Amino acid sequence: SVSSIVPESCLLIVVGLLVGGLIKGVGEKPPILKSDIFFLFLLPPIILDAGYFLPLRQFTENLGTILIFAVVGTLWNAFFLGGLMYAVCQLGGPGLNHIGLLANLLFGSIISAVDPVAVLAVFEEIHINELLHILVFGESLLNDAVTVVLYHLFEEFANFEQVTILDIILGFLSFFVVSLGGVLVGVIYGVIAAFTSRFTSHIRVIEPLFVFLYSYMAYLSAELFHLSGIMALIASGVVMRPYVEANISHKSHTTIKYFLKMWSSVSETLIFIFLGVSTVAGHHYWNWTFVISTLLFCLIARVLGVLVLTWFINKFRIVKLTPKDQFIIAYGGLRGAIAFSLGYLLDYKHFGMRDMFLTAIITVIFFTVFVQGMTIRPLVDLLAVKKKQETKRSINEEIHTQFLDHLLTGIEDICGHYGHHHWKDKLNRFNKKYVKKCLIAGERSKEPQLIAFYHKMEMKQAIELVESGGIGKIPSAVSTVSIQNINPKTLPVERILPALSKDKEEEIRKILRTNLQKTRQRLRSYNRHTLVADPYEEAWNQMLLRRQKARQLEQKMNNYLTVPAHRLDSPTLSRARIGSDPLAYDPKADSENLPIITIDPASPQSPESVDLMNEEPKGCSGLPPSPEEDEEGLVMRVKEPSSPGTDDVFTPGTGDSPSNQRMLRCLSDPGPRPEPEEGEPFIPKGQ
Amino acid sequence: TSEQIEHLHRRFKQLSQDQLTIRKENFDSIPDLEFNPIRGKIVHAFFDKRNLQQESDGLADEINFEDFLTIMSYFRPIEMNMDEEQLDRFRKNKLKFLFHMYDSDHDGKITLQEYRNVVEELLSGNPHLEKESARSIADGAMMEAASICVGQMGPDQVYEGITFEDFLKMWQGIDIETKMHVRFLNVDTIAHCY
Numbered sequence: 001s002v003s004s005i006v007p008e009s010c011l012l013i014v015v016g017l018l019v020g021g022l023i024k025g026v027g028e029k030p031p032i033l034k035s036d037i038f039f040l041f042l043l044p045p046i047i048l049d050a051g052y053f054l055p056l057r058q059f060t061e062n063l064g065t066i067l068i069f070a071v072v073g074t075l076w077n078a079f080f081l082g083g084l085m086y087a088v089c090q091l092g093g094p095g096l097n098h099i100g101l102l103a104n105l106l107f108g109s110i111i112s113a114v115d116p117v118a119v120l121a122v123f124e125e126i127h128i129n130e131l132l133h134i135l136v137f138g139e140s141l142l143n144d145a146v147t148v149v150l151y152h153l154f155e156e157f158a159n160f161e162q163v164t165i166l167d168i169i170l171g172f173l174s175f176f177v178v179s180l181g182g183v184l185v186g187v188i189y190g191v192i193a194a195f196t197s198r199f200t201s202h203i204r205v206i207e208p209l210f211v212f213l214y215s216y217m218a219y220l221s222a223e224l225f226h227l228s229g230i231m232a233l234i235a236s237g238v239v240m241r242p243y244v245e246a247n248i249s250h251k252s253h254t255t256i257k258y259f260l261k262m263w264s265s266v267s268e269t270l271i272f273i274f275l276g277v278s279t280v281a282g283h284h285y286w287n288w289t290f291v292i293s294t295l296l297f298c299l300i301a302r303v304l305g306v307l308v309l310t311w312f313i314n315k316f317r318i319v320k321l322t323p324k325d326q327f328i329i330a331y332g333g334l335r336g337a338i339a340f341s342l343g344y345l346l347d348y349k350h351f352g353m354r355d356m357f358l359t360a361i362i363t364v365i366f367f368t369v370f371v372q373g374m375t376i377r378p379l380v381d382l383l384a385v386k387k388k389q390e391t392k393r394s395i396n397e398e399i400h401t402q403f404l405d406h407l408l409t410g411i412e413d414i415c416g417h418y419g420h421h422h423w424k425d426k427l428n429r430f431n432k433k434y435v436k437k438c439l440i441a442g443e444r445s446k447e448p449q450l451i452a453f454y455h456k457m458e459m460k461q462a463i464e465l466v467e468s469g470g471i472g473k474i475p476s477a478v479s480t481v482s483i484q485n486i487n488p489k490t491l492p493v494e495r496i497l498p499a500l501s502k503d504k505e506e507e508i509r510k511i512l513r514t515n516l517q518k519t520r521q522r523l524r525s526y527n528r529h530t531l532v533a534d535p536y537e538e539a540w541n542q543m544l545l546r547r548q549k550a551r552q553l554e555q556k557m558n559n560y561l562t563v564p565a566h567r568l569d570s571p572t573l574s575r576a577r578i579g580s581d582p583l584a585y586d587p588k589a590d591s592e593n594l595p596i597i598t599i600d601p602a603s604p605q606s607p608e609s610v611d612l613m614n615e616e617p618k619g620c621s622g623l624p625p626s627p628e629e630d631e632e633g634l635v636m637r638v639k640e641p642s643s644p645g646t647d648d649v650f651t652p653g654t655g656d657s658p659s660n661q662r663m664l665r666c667l668s669d670p671g672p673r674p675e676p677e678e679g680e681p682f683i684p685k686g687q
Numbered sequence: 688t689s690e691q692i693e694h695l696h697r698r699f700k701q702l703s704q705d706q707l708t709i710r711k712e713n714f715d716s717i718p719d720l721e722f723n724p725i726r727g728k729i730v731h732a733f734f735d736k737r738n739l740q741q742e743s744d745g746l747a748d749e750i751n752f753e754d755f756l757t758i759m760s761y762f763r764p765i766e767m768n769m770d771e772e773q774l775d776r777f778r779k780n781k782l783k784f785l786f787h788m789y790d791s792d793h794d795g796k797i798t799l800q801e802y803r804n805v806v807e808e809l810l811s812g813n814p815h816l817e818k819e820s821a822r823s824i825a826d827g828a829m830m831e832a833a834s835i836c837v838g839q840m841g842p843d844q845v846y847e848g849i850t851f852e853d854f855l856k857m858w859q860g861i862d863i864e865t866k867m868h869v870r871f872l873n874v875d876t877i878a879h880c881y
Binding site for chain 1: 729759785788805806809824827828
């Protein structure tokens with residue numbers, strides 16, 4: 001199919017070309033991508049999306065490499081290209097002679113920057129391994145500082161009569177100011193955003209707004225002072241993310257994610273379409289020599305740069321970059337709309353050859369996006385470059401990674417060597433001690449990373465199970481390994497919860513652990529180990545009682561199940577409600593053989609507390625009860641009580657015998673009310 | 688390299704206070720190590736006879752410089768010119784070191800209790816934590832490990848513990864040979880001890 005050969009960006013440009021041609025054909029003047037629209041509205045969402053979801057661990061691990069590629073590589077490209085183009089212009093005959101060195105250098109700096117938009121668009125489809133992705137992508141993000149400095153520098157120099165050494169040195173210094181200043185601005189706004197999010201527990205609805213707002217302000221502030229807006233944006237996203245995510249509700253998090261993806265998608269599409277339209281609309285000045293030599297030298301400069309730099313970098317890297325990697329990095333240096341917009345910004349007065357520049361820029365962009373973009377996928381397959389592995393992060397991995405981190409830090413300490421791990425560990429400790437306390441609301445600040453991760457995973461599992469359960473079998477993806485398999489001596493007795501003060505989160509965890517991960521449970525010879533003869537009979541009575549109750553419940557349930565449809569606003573809304581409510585369970589004593597999960601979202605408003613009983617002692621294997629009692633079913637029911645005020649109402653269990661632990665609880669999310677205020681964040685902030 | 692060995696030797700002398708061997712107590716003199724939650728295990732690993740490539744089991748009381756170097760060699764960075772087999776052995780060695788750290792009772796398997804122990808230690812930096820959380824995490828992880836290694840289990844089977852082969856399987860996703868190494872970039876800075 002077409003989409004597997006042609007990357008999306010190419011198709012969009014073609015669409016833009018068609019649209020532009022159409023408009024022109026009609027006689028109207030097609031709109032050109034104005035630079036301020038581009039820089040103010042179209043670029044920030046993409047960058048924010050990239051920065052917010054930046055895989056920080058890989059980024060920091062490769063930061064040195066990325067920086068060298070971004071800074072040194074771009075400088076090399078700009079000067080090499082500018083110099084060569086100047087030579088070409090001198091030799092190129094009367095049409096080109098008047099273009100000065102500075103103009104050429106400016107042109108070089110515009111066209112040498114790898115473009116994040118184009119890289120994202122193409123690389124996302126080919127799924128190469130994370131290392132290469134982060135290298136090229138990181139480079140495209142960080143070279144913005146270099147581009148900004150060079151661009152402004154050369155633009156100003158072109159106005160000067162003379163360029164002195166002092167100016168050059170100042171220009172060099174301004175690079176540091178621009179990049180570090182940009183980062184600083186981003187960090188400041190990021191911290192402010194994190195701090196703000198600490199207090200938003202009562203106005204959950206506008207939490208996403210803060211994220212977007214502060215990031216955009218960081219961008220604008222940086223651009224105002226001619227600092228690097230892109231770096232500010234990324235810095236703010238990276239800084240605010242861990243704290244904001246700990247503070248905001250689950251729904252806000254989803255909102256942020258989807259909005260960012262949506263905006264960045266729209267922006268990307270628009271950018272490429274506009275690029276096509278502008279090509280048709282713009283004035284062009286085609287000069288064969290100039291354009292062709294630009295193209296050629298771009299490629300050569302890129303390849304040379306990558307080769308030399310990799311040779312240098314490999315001396316310091318543990319994981320060396322193979323020639324295959326180098327090829328992909330060189331090939332992935334795509335130019336895009338940023339180059340075009342920068343070219344568009346050039347002033348006619350000082351740069352009469354602007355049209356020629358623009359034509360050359362567009363040609364290079366087209367070439368890289370079309371030719372390189374289209375061929376990179378078959379090349380990746382041909383060269384058998386490692387692809388991204390779709391592994392889900394498991395709790396084991398998390399434990400091991402943390403263990404390894406601590407281990408390496410310890411070894412470094414023993415060697416007396418201040419290595420990477422040492423500093424990382426120090427930073428973490430500082431973070432935990434001071435920063436987290438300020439920026440994260442309430443008790444969550446003390447939560448170690450492992451626990452947070454475990455929570456997230458369990459929530460996810462719970463949601464998955466609920467959503468996919470419905471009526472019928474539990475999907476086989478759920479492992480049948482139960483707690484009994486790994487520890488035969490675990491007694492349900494251990495899981496009793498003392499009555500009142502436990503908070504919801506802990507309960508959820510326990511319930512999830514004990515109930516969700518088991519589809520069937522057989523209690524083994526439970527009675528013989530723990531119960532003496534007497535309670536044995538009691539257990540039997542209990543079972544009878546419960547069987548009766550279960551039958552009643554079953555009837556009730558059948559009622560409920562026929563009711564739901566017209567009560568719900570929409571399936572998605574109900575889903576959202578289910579997803580956000582802490583679940584309550586009611587394992588039945590002796591339902592049919594298979595576990596049944598029934599979801600009953602629209603239960604009538606009943607403030608009854610929900611019974612939670614642990615699995616029955618089934619060791620009554622020696623008893624007369626029929627073998628159908630062998631298995632136990634698991635029934636989950638989701639209920640929404642009406643009373644909004646009742647938080648955590650506990651009623652003590654009746655008849656607590658060792659064989660029958662109960663846990664009663666009430667849900668606290670307010671039921672369907674006219675103002676759907678979200679009662680509780682999905683991850684409660686208290687602990 | 689010889690430079691690194693010299694550096695290590697200097698450090699060794701510092702730690703042992705100019706004696707020939709180090710005992711466990713000498714490790715207490717490193718200030719930074721106090722913050723490390725798993726420091727007990729780390730120190731223990733230095734004295735673990737299995738790591739010292741001696742045939743016997745159990746703990747040595749003191750180690751000399753040669754043993755010190757042996758332990759350090761587990762953290763060697765990878766070299767470019769290794770072939771597949773060497774790479775595999777390299778990787779197995781490092782993983783074996785890790786495995787010994789988890790398996791504290793030296794029976795060749797990581798049981799649930801030992802795993803719980805590990806998680807508890809990892810989380811021991813937070814005094815507010817309850818044991819229940821640590822335990823539930825360890826349980827969850829163990830269950831996951833069991834499902835990775837043995838697949839679907841019937842309700843009657845009991846999963847004894849993680850053997851070394853299972854351990855290898857679990858670590859497949861993570862490139863241990865690239866991660867587990869210590870770099871000696873700056874040989875001059877030596878942290879001081881008490």
